[in-house]
Amino acid sequence: MQRTILIGTAAFLASTAIANADGVLNIYNWGNYTSPELIEQFTADTGIAVTITDFDSNDTALARVRQGGHGFDIVVPTHSVLPTWINEGLLMPLDPEIVTDRANIAPQWLNVDFDMGRQYTVPWQWxxxxxxxxxxxxxxxxxxxxxxxxxxxxxxxxxxxxxxxxxxxxxxxxxxxxxxxxxxxxxxxxxxxxxxxxxxxxxxxxxxxxxxxxxxxxxxxxxxxxxxxxxxxxxxxxxxxxxxxxxxxVWMDNAAVLADAQNVENAMIFINYILQPQHAAMLSNFARYGNGIIGSGEFMDPAMATAPExxxxxxxxxxxxxxxxxxxxxxxxxxxxxxxxxx
CATH class of the missing domain: 3.40.190.10 (Periplasmic binding protein-like II)
Structure with a gap:
């Protein structure tokens, strides 16, 4: 049975027991691609302070993480390079005890050949x-x-x-x-x-x-x-x-937790946070891409439904x-x- 999608922030906090979380989270993402509104809301909801570091290409991101000593917890690679990240052991499997809402992923984006069953990643934007x-x-x-x-x-x-x-x-x-x-x-x-x-x-x-x-x-x-x-x-x-x-x-960027992440629990909390439709919509309303999360359309700018892009x-x-x-x-x-x- 499909998991009921949680809409209210209070319900989300209660369901995942993150209200008292604290600490930091370091995200490595494409430039100008992370909603400031989402990060502000995440910090307000969880107490976790977030730092964003930009990269400009998949090659740049992969080379930087391969070097080690980077200090990042989450990375957002494109689907076409994900097999390399997974095969080289650069990503950590998602914790099912924290990332509980993968059923919110739209069916066409769930059993994908680049990460079957979403063992390592969740959709960011496509x-x-x-x-x-x-x-x-x-x-x-x-x-x-x-x-x-x-x-x-x-x-x-x-x-x-x-x-x-x-x-x-x-x-x-x-x-x-x-x-x-x-x-x-x-x-x-x-x-x-x-x-x-x-x-x-x-x-x-x-x-x-x-x-x-x-x-x-x-x-x-x-x-x-x-x-x-x-x-x-x-x-x-x-x-x-x-x-x-x-x-x-046609492509999809995906959020994943790095194998050498130092703030693993906070990273898993964030991964589950963006699976909530109202939070996925914040990503889309900022960057203007689809997100692959069921129910997010209700919270998205209506102009996106008819935009030729x-x-x-x-x-x-x-x-x-x-x-x-x-x-x-x-x-x-x-x-x-x-x-x-x-x-």
Whole structure:
């Protein structure tokens, strides 16, 4: 029987016996991605003080945690890299005595192949990676990867590309004709390499913290995540989000407790806290992504239900592809291309 979803904060506190918790919690997360309102409420409810440290890519996060001595308790990796985190023993299984509300996870996000039965993780946010364009500068088709792979003259030198290898490699591979982000077709990867290297001189930057820059018109177009694109559009209505018809990534970021966490109980308490629909909605209302928690829609900004960045137009739904974790030989090829691109 499905667990009854707790709505009131008082009921939540009583059910989990966290009212007298104290101490600290250190979260390692993507930049500008954690709701300040949620953290303030969590601290008020539990007495646990929270510190947030930002990372800018899955590669950065994985490298930092592998080094050890980081002091983080919770990390938020994307689904496509989770098998690596789990296989390398970097994550701790969730404590069922504290993380009691996994039944609040929507069925499609529960028995997922990257963490079957959610033994290590819970959903944080899910979304897409597509194209953002300032339509006052460029009035052509925005539902194409050519915006950054073969930039129109109007956008030359005014394009930003997020520094996330898995997303950029996937979009470029799909544009080259791949049917998977992990294709074994070496001709595809040679084309991806050549296309990206030729396109880079026409870009302004590879940066991730650019919501305000898009809103101000400092950047005219780029590859961006849907929620961040919505945040920028709310400040500048000339911005529009496009879905490359050749294919675009669908992804989910997931919260997990690190194997060497120093504040394990507090971390588990936080994990269960974001499984409550009203708290998951705080994450979504801030970052503007879906969250995968049953009942959270009741607490979310109604504008998200019809936002073109969130509600994918029917004609582009089929082009969305849930990125897989690539075999090591394919991952090595992608890494070689990415390393050369960054030089």
């Amino acid at each position: 979304g897409t990676t597509g194209i953002i364009v300032n339509t006052s500068i460029y009035g052509g088709d925005i539902n194409t990867a050519d915006i950054f792979l073969n930039p129109p003259a109007e956008l030359d030198g005014r394009i930003n590309v997020i520094p996330e290898m898995s997303d950029i490699m996937a979009i470029a591979a799909y544009a080259a004709g791949a049917d998977s982000n992990c294709t074994a077709d070496m001709d595809i990867w040679r084309q991806v390499r050549d296309t990206l290297m030729a396109a880079k001189p026409h870009w302004l930057a590879l940066d991730y913290g650019t919501v305000d820059s898009y809103a101000a018109g400092d950047i005219a177009a780029g590859v961006y995540w849907n929620g961040a694109s919505m945040r920028a559009r709310l400040q500048n209505p000339d911005l529009a989000y496009g879905y490359p018809v050749t294919g675009y990534p 969130i509600d994918i137009p029917e004609e582009f739904v089929a082009a969305g592809r849930f990125s897989a974790a690539c075999p090591q030989d394919i991952q090595d090829i992608r890494t070689q291309i990415w390393t050369a691109l960054l030089q």
